[in-house]
Every structure is written in C-alpha cells, then in structure tokens.
Amino acid sequence: MSLAVIHTRAQLGIEAPPVAVEIHLSGGLPSMSIVGLPETAVKESRERVRSALITAGFEFPQRRVTINLAPADLPKDGGRYDLAIAIGILAASGQLKGWKACPSVEMIGELALSGDIRPVRGILPAAVAAGKVARALIVARDNAAEAAMAEGTEVFAAAHLLELVAHLTRRQVLSAVVSADQAEVEHQVPDMADVKGQLQARRALEVAAAGGHNLLFSGPPGSGKSMLASRLPGLLPPLAVDQRLEAAAIASVAGQSVTPACAGIRPFRNPHHTASAIALVGGGSHPRPGEISLAHQGVLFLDELPEFPRRVLEVLREPLETGEILISRAARQTRYPARFQLVAAMNPCPCGYHDDGTDRCICTPDQIRRYQMKISGPLLDRIDLQLQVPALPAETLLQSGRSGESSAVVRARVVAALERQLQRQGKMNRELSGPELERVCALDAATEALLVRVMQQSQLSARACHRLLRVARTLADLAGLAQVRREQLLEALAFRGLAVGGWC
Incomplete structure (x- = not known):
C-alpha cells in the first residue's frame, strides 16, 4: 500500500472544519513534501514526524513522501496534524500490520521528538464536530478530559505513539475516555x-x-x-x-x-x-x-x-x-x-x-x-x-x-422572569427586535402618551426608546404582569437616569 488517508480537524475560530491528510509514497530520491496551504509550524512537521518515528523504532521510508492536506484552500497552522501524518506514513508504508486507514476515526495531536503525544488547543470544538459525523477521536492524554466533555463522541487518549499503534493494530486496545461529573466542580460566587x-x-x-x-x-x-x-x-x-x-x-x-x-x-x-x-x-x-x-x-x-x-x-x-x-x-x-x-x-x-x-x-x-x-x-x-x-x-x-x-x-x-420570557417569545427581553417589542410591549393610551412626551422632552433616540421598553417589559415580568403599565415605564425611566418627577 502506497497511499493512506487519515482524517483530522483544523481550527477556524470555534469551528473545526475537517481535513483529510493524504500520504503517498512513490519512487525517486528520498524526500518529504507537504502541500495544501501549510504554514511554518505545519511544514516543520516533517522533522518532528521523522524523528518521532525513528525514536519509536519504526522505519522511515526511503522514498518520495508527498503529503496533501485537503481541502487545499483552507490555511493549516500549528502542530495538530503531526499525529495524523505519522500514522499515515506508517499505514502507507505497511508498518501497521492488520490495520487500514479507517474513515470512522479522526486523530489530532502534536508529536515530540521522543514520540510523546502533546496536547493542542481547540480540542473541544473538534470533538463536538467529530461526534456530529459519528467518528471516534484520538487525542493526547492531556486533552482527554476536555475532549470527553463532548457528549456523543467516542474519545480515545494516548500518551505515546507506540500506545496508539498498539491500539490501532489491536495488540493493546485503549479504553474509551469517560467524562468526569461536572456537578462536582466547586465555584464560590460572591453573595x-x-x-x-x-x-x-x-x-x-x-x-x-x-x-x-x-x-x-x-x-x-x-x-x-x-x-x-x-x-x-x-x-x-x-x-x-x-x-x-x-x-x-x-x-x-x-x-x-x-x-x-x-x-x-x-x-x-x-x-x-x-x-x-x-x-x-x-x-x-x-x-x-x-x-x-x-x-x-x-x-x-x-x-x-x-x-x-x-x-x-x-x-x-x-x-x-x-x-x-x-x-x-x-x-x-x-x-x-x-x-x-x-x-x-x-x-x-x-x-x-x-x-x-x-x-x-x-x-x-x-x-x-x-x-x-x-x-x-x-x-x-x-x-x-x-x-x-x-x-x-x-x-x-x-x-x-x-x-x-x-x-x-x-x-x-x-429565573421565574426568564421563564416567562422564554414561554412568551422564546428569547430574553434584551434580544427583542422592533416588531417583537410592538407585540409584547403594547401600552395603553395613557402610558403611550407618557412615552411620547418623554421622548420629545429628553430627545431620546429610537434605540434608547427600544431599550427603555425592553427594561419596562422586564420589570413587568418580575412583577408577573402580562402588560407593561405606567409604573414599570416610570421605573425604567428612573433606571435610565431620567428624572420622572414631572411625568408622574
């Protein structure tokens, strides 16, 4: 086998787009090239992967090694592709007996020269994305707890390249990482x-x-x-x-x-x-x-x-x-x-x-x-x-x-006020748009006349008026009222820093 495809994930903000690491071995002078818009840290993977494979006791193929990171138009940075590249080279050169590159597994990790697997940033978004396409994820042991927080994703963790190879070849299978109980986390909040x-x-x-x-x-x-x-x-x-x-x-x-x-x-x-x-x-x-x-x-x-x-x-x-x-x-x-x-x-x-x-x-x-x-x-x-x-x-x-x-x-x-908001409009009051405000903050004639007078005398902008109504709606929710009344509008004005004495 001279071609292997290993799946991994890039990092783009809080998104984790998929990346296919394609490794091809061909005749010619021994060399190793990486294509697919790699940045400096990715290009340096050549030396890290070579040293890690040799230190772990594997043979680095004396052939022309071409590595393509697809899609080619997505910038790749960091050392998160090291693990996928190393496993791809072993699979393409036939050193993983009994294992073929599996499309249902993804792996992310940086390799040390000793073969240790180091953690990388942005593991949680990658774990969530892998779970959505029903793929297992292999990560560094130091990333295991974070990756396991993505419910529905099967996560395996390895500390060394040899551990991962033993798992893939079924000689010593790793146990899936179990998420810790987050309810035990203690956090003191000022009262x-x-x-x-x-x-x-x-x-x-x-x-x-x-x-x-x-x-x-x-x-x-x-x-x-x-x-x-x-x-x-x-x-x-x-x-x-x-x-x-x-x-x-x-x-x-x-x-x-x-x-x-x-x-x-x-x-x-x-x-x-x-x-x-x-x-x-x-x-x-x-x-x-x-x-x-x-x-x-x-x-x-x-x-x-x-x-x-x-x-x-x-x-x-x-x-x-x-x-x-x-x-x-x-x-x-x-x-x-x-x-x-x-x-x-x-x-x-x-x-x-x-x-x-x-x-x-x-x-x-x-x-x-x-x-x-x-x-x-x-x-x-x-x-x-x-x-x-x-x-x-x-x-x-x-x-x-x-x-x-x-x-x-x-x-x-x-919490009671928030539940009223979610039942009525499906969102918090601060997120209400103009048409939604007209529906949920309908005022009676006297209260509306008061608001018009306030806007004229205080020269409030349309945005300030909408925010005033949102606060009044929240005050009504705290009071358990279905409609915004004059009292809530006056209190909202006071919270806006506007004198209300002349409008009472």
Missing part, C-alpha cells in the same frame, strides 16, 4: 447578602439579570460599585447545554480551562483599563478570541470606564448590538460569538467626589465635562440601566451581620 444598603443598586442588578440588560454604575470611590458588579453572576441561572458548549469551545481555543463552562458557571471577565482594542475584541495573525468573546454567555465588567481609551470603548458598539465579532485579517476572517452582558463602573469626575453632597470635589466644570465626554453618546445609548450609586452612611456601613436578601432568593425571581 448579594454581603451588600449593605444600596437598595436601588440591588434592584438594578436584579433587573439586569432578569432581562440580560447592560448596566452602568456611577458614584464616588468606595460606594460599592465593583462589589455590586461582582454579584451579578450569582443572580444568573446556570448555562444551558448548548450555551456550555459555546462558552467551553471559546475557552478551549484560547487555551484556558473549559471545566467552569462545562459545569454551567457563567464567565466573568474583568480586563484592566489599560487593555488594548485587540485585547477586547481579539485578533492577531491567527485571530484568537478577546475578552468580549471570553465573556460570551456571561458578564464583561469594565471598571473605571472613562479610563479606557475612547478608541477601545468604541469597538464594543457593534458586538453589543449583534452578539458576535468578525475579525478580518489579510489571510483570513474569523467569527467569534460575543453575546455578553456589559456591566461598567465609573466615577463622576477625575477626583471622584462630584455631586456627592460634600465639598471634597476639586475638579473644575471643564474637567468634569471632559471626563464624562470620554464615553460617547452612542455607547451610552446601548446601556439600558444607568444608575447613581451614593456613598453609604457610616451607620449603614458599620452595622454587623447580613441585612439583605441572598443571591439564591433573588435568583429565584430572576
């Missing part, structure tokens, strides 16, 4: 019961969790903005099965642990304000996910929001609307999901004490205006809840014990 006072901020967190709304806290230093934001993940329900796979696939591609996502724990990302635009949205010559994608199905917390460069903040505008990010480079385009919940915190001025009821602020009006202007109007338009968080009085701050509801109590109300 709402630790928050003292701040009743309006607690209410805003509950509304944000119930409808998936974006949230901005503004207040002096030490008022508890960061503490409040860290409590939001504890109010959200665990990830559904499809959401877990999406979040885990992004973590896998980024080289991070997939265990929390597979256990249903929502991600909470908190980048420093010195982060670049590429750090937020992702990028690089081989585009990798950024913070907004790593926060997919979870929370992205931006503390000290005005300290982020304005150019960095502006890249958030499209993902907040579309729920995805398309990273374009000269060689390729990669699409990553980015359906996150934005929570931000800021001080009202550079010193932080503007309008806090004291005379501590030393900022001039021009400094305050320039500081607040760092956040553009279009970005603020996309933040549904904008709340002032006052400093706590000393007596409230020093009182002992827990005074508020726990996260579990609030989460029960949030």
